[in-house]
Amino acid sequence: MPATMVAAIQMVSTHNIDENLRQAALLLDRAASQGARVAVLPENFAALDTDNMVLHGSREISPDGPIRSFLAEQARRHRLWIVGGSLPIAARPDGTPLEERVRASCIVVNDQGKEVARYDKVHLFDAMVADSQGQYRESDTFEPGDSLVTVDTPAGRLGLAICYDLRFPELFRQLRDRQADWITLPSAFTWQTGNAHWHPLIQARAIENQVWVVAPGQGGQNSEHRRTWGHSMIVDPWGKVRKELPEGAGVITTALDPDYLQQVRTRMPVWEHRRL
Numbered sequence: 001m002p003a004t005m006v007a008a009i010q011m012v013s014t015h016n017i018d019e020n021l022r023q024a025a026l027l028l029d030r031a032a033s034q035g036a037r038v039a040v041l042p043e044n045f046a047a048l049d050t051d052n053m054v055l056h057g058s059r060e061i062s063p064d065g066p067i068r069s070f071l072a073e074q075a076r077r078h079r080l081w082i083v084g085g086s087l088p089i090a091a092r093p094d095g096t097p098l099e100e101r102v103r104a105s106c107i108v109v110n111d112q113g114k115e116v117a118r119y120d121k122v123h124l125f126d127a128m129v130a131d132s133q134g135q136y137r138e139s140d141t142f143e144p145g146d147s148l149v150t151v152d153t154p155a156g157r158l159g160l161a162i163c164y165d166l167r168f169p170e171l172f173r174q175l176r177d178r179q180a181d182w183i184t185l186p187s188a189f190t191w192q193t194g195n196a197h198w199h200p201l202i203q204a205r206a207i208e209n210q211v212w213v214v215a216p217g218q219g220g221q222n223s224e225h226r227r228t229w230g231h232s233m234i235v236d237p238w239g240k241v242r243k244e245l246p247e248g249a250g251v252i253t254t255a256l257d258p259d260y261l262q263q264v265r266t267r268m269p270v271w272e273h274r275r276l
Contacts, residue, residue, distance in 0.1 A: 003255035004155035007031035007039040010232040010245050012220035013048040020046045021070050030251045032078035037154045041085035042216045043163045043188040053141050057088030057102030072113035079111045085186035086162050101143045106160050119160035120145025123168055129190050155256045156181030163187040172205045182212035194229020207239040210265050212256050219247045237264040
């Protein structure tokens with residue numbers, strides 16, 4: 001399989017869904033024009049609005065919802081696979097409706113506009129952070145997912161994770177066990193936690209599992225009380241940062257080379273050396 005160009009898209013989303021989707025459309029167009037075959041959007045790319053997540057999620061139960069139909073239309077327009085960051089959906093994957101909470105769902109859409117995978121964020125961010133917001137309690141709004149997901153893409157077998165999942169290495173181990181060649185991590189890290197841990201954790205997950213990690217983030221002042229870290233990165237299986245965008249909306253691209261991936265795994269076959 002030849003090397004495949006992928007794009008990580010960084011955004012500065014707000015509470016305005018229409019404006020967020022306009023920003024996403026421009027960046028997806030830029031990614032396609034740079035030769036990307038797969039583009040990855042950040043967490044909450046369309047709706048960064050905690051107070052109204054249940055309302056937004058109720059509109060996304062069907063693939064005809066405004067955000068899901070946007071992803072399908074953009075994929076068809078650009079002949080582009082899209083990893084849809086995360087969006088709220090007020091139903092479980094089996095169709096069971098949710099009334100008080102939503103799932104934080106990453107939808108993968110192929111270049112024909114068909115949804116081919118859905119991953120619901122397993123680990124929820126309930127933490128105290130020394131910023132102007134102070135406390136984050138995703139579990140008040142979101143129901144955790146309970147399944148891991150991989151899907152075949154033009155860039156190889158993809159494992160799906162979202163933001164806070166980064167702190168749980170066992171999730172990444174299981175994705176590698178499921179033959180993942182690369183893992184996406186759409187995120188909205190706070191500035192404080194990103195400044196402390198973003199780089200070492202992403203590089204560690206890439207090195208430990210010998211996978212490419214494509215990690216697009218929110219990167220800027222999203223609201224009066226919320227500033228996100230940004231620093232979207234594409235990291236290779238040796239842990240080298242191939243591309244990085246510190247702050248602001250934009251696109252970074254890198255060709256994921258399967259020969260290089262195999263070379264890393266062959267020269268240091270850590271997967272065969274495991275004892276525990």
